[in-house]
Amino acid sequence: MLSGRAARQYVRFIPLDSVECDAMTILGEFCLWAAALIGIWCAAIGFSGRWQGRPELEATVVRSPHALFGCLAVAALALWQGL
Numbered sequence: 001m002l003s004g005r006a007a008r009q010y011v012r013f014i015p016l017d018s019v020e021c022d023a024m025t026i027l028g029e030f031c032l033w034a035a036a037l038i039g040i041w042c043a044a045i046g047f048s049g050r051w052q053g054r055p056e057l058e059a060t061v062v063r064s065p066h067a068l069f070g071c072l073a074v075a076a077l078a079l080w081q082g083l
Contacts, residue, residue, distance in 0.1 A: 038068055038071065042068075
């Protein structure tokens with residue numbers, strides 16, 4: 001285990017300006033988070049049964065699989081581009 005001066009010489013910090021960040025990776029991560037949140041929302045509304053008789057929540061339950069597919073497709077494309 002390193003301690004003191006040896007540890008300070010061993011650890012080298014990389015400035016954030018020199019790190020390149022791929023936009024597709026960020027887009028893919030965002031789409032995965034969006035898909036997770038949409039899925040949780042849809043499951044909560046769908047399993048509660050309170051959406052019946054409320055047209056705006058019925059549209060949410062019916063359209064959410066399309067949104068999930070879109071988010072996961074974009075995330076898969078971002079992963080493919082990242083490889």
